[in-house]
Amino acid sequence: MVLVTGDGVGTAGRETRTVDAAAGGPGPVTGRRDDDETAGAGAGGARAGGARAGGARADAAAAGAVAASGAGVPAARGEPAVPARLEPSDAGGLSAEAALELLRTGEIAVEGRLVEASNATLFCAVSAGGARAHCVYKPVRGERPLWDFPDGTLAAREYAAYELSEQLGDGLVPPTVLRDGPFGVGMAQLWIDVDETVDVVDLVRAGDRRLRRVALFDAVINNADRKGPHLLPAPSGRVYAIDHGVTFHGDDKLRTVLWNWRGQRFDAAECALLDGLGAALDGAFGEKLDDLLTQSEIAALAARVDRLRSRGRFPQPSDDWPAIPWPPF
Numbered sequence: 001m002v003l004v005t006g007d008g009v010g011t012a013g014r015e016t017r018t019v020d021a022a023a024g025g026p027g028p029v030t031g032r033r034d035d036d037e038t039a040g041a042g043a044g045g046a047r048a049g050g051a052r053a054g055g056a057r058a059d060a061a062a063a064g065a066v067a068a069s070g071a072g073v074p075a076a077r078g079e080p081a082v083p084a085r086l087e088p089s090d091a092g093g094l095s096a097e098a099a100l101e102l103l104r105t106g107e108i109a110v111e112g113r114l115v116e117a118s119n120a121t122l123f124c125a126v127s128a129g130g131a132r133a134h135c136v137y138k139p140v141r142g143e144r145p146l147w148d149f150p151d152g153t154l155a156a157r158e159y160a161a162y163e164l165s166e167q168l169g170d171g172l173v174p175p176t177v178l179r180d181g182p183f184g185v186g187m188a189q190l191w192i193d194v195d196e197t198v199d200v201v202d203l204v205r206a207g208d209r210r211l212r213r214v215a216l217f218d219a220v221i222n223n224a225d226r227k228g229p230h231l232l233p234a235p236s237g238r239v240y241a242i243d244h245g246v247t248f249h250g251d252d253k254l255r256t257v258l259w260n261w262r263g264q265r266f267d268a269a270e271c272a273l274l275d276g277l278g279a280a281l282d283g284a285f286g287e288k289l290d291d292l293l294t295q296s297e298i299a300a301l302a303a304r305v306d307r308l309r310s311r312g313r314f315p316q317p318s319d320d321w322p323a324i325p326w327p328p329f
């Protein structure tokens with residue numbers, strides 16, 4: 001990822017030629033409900049595993065902010081382990097709680113701009129009380145207007161997507177907050193140290209099981225922009241999902257590189273996740289979204305979850321709008 005810093009051009013994280021910029025964001029799309037249903041058989045859900053030490057970027061020396069471990073909840077007999085919401089090795093040793101605290105309360109200092117990004121996407125240091133990490137900060141003021149997303153803000157939808165991923169419970173989206181910053185209110189998201197040895201194209205081509213959960217998440221949030229660079233393979237072996245500004249639209253706009261599981265049946269764990277989400281939307285989680293999304297977006301979200309539950313399958317691409325983002329990688 002190319003950065004412009006005070007010293008000129010540098011790099012951060014993986015080198016990538018990807019950009020949304022050329023196309024100016026998600027571009028024109030129209031939406032209509034996807035009524036296709038195709039048979040298929042899905043297998044049980046696997047989670048990312050493995051623990052490899054990785055190039056941690058953040059300076060997480062300070063006592064207070066660096067939480068103890070982030071290790072997942074131990075598995076009950078016969079049940080899969082619940083993974084940590086953030087693997088500390090993926091972000092300089094921070095647990096999810098420590099990262100959120102730092103993101104909420106730390107001072108943000110802009111270090112560069114991600115020039116290949118389509119909006120003002122800033123690479124920043126965030127520090128508090130001796131703890132330091134890096135984050136992406138996207139101020140609302142830097143958002144380019146999108147004709148097909150006239151309401152709300154990209155930052156609020158990014159935060160809503162993070163909250164939804166937390167609701168699903170597997171830490172798919174790196175810790176994210178909405179807060180004031182050097183250029184006003186925006187979203188701030190913990191910087192993940194990408195594992196440079198993993199090629200996302202290979203993961204997508206292979207239908208890597210870690211991406212299946214992302215595909216489900218995208219179907220729920222109606223993601224109009226799941227391209228390769230929005231998947232971050234990290235040192236722990238997990239794959240994080242980022243850039244959720246064009247999501248939650250009332251019309252169906254699912255546009256993704258993750259069609260590997262189209263039409264396949266959800267497994268039992270996926271069905272349970274959707275059931276839990278449906279119930280949460282009727283309760284406190286639904287109320288939380290009130291401040292972030294429009295009423296019609298929330299209603300559409302609930303309807304999508306119901307539809308996914310009743311069909312019990314991953315959606316199919318539709319002929320009515322472009323099903324793959326451009327460029328995909």
Ligand SMILES: Nc1ncnc2c1ncn2[C@@H]1O[C@H](COP(=O)(O)OP(=O)(O)O)[C@@H](O)[C@H]1O
Binds near residue numbers: 194
């Ligand atoms: N939380 C993050 N951790 C690590 N890298 C990130 C993170 N967020 C963004 N990036 C990098 O910055 C690039 C641009 O960010 P993105 O969220 O796609 O910006 P935009 O909304 O402007 O398209 C991504 O492709 C990725 O390489």
Ligand SMILES: [Mg+2]
Binds near residue numbers: 117118
């Ligand atoms: Mg992007």
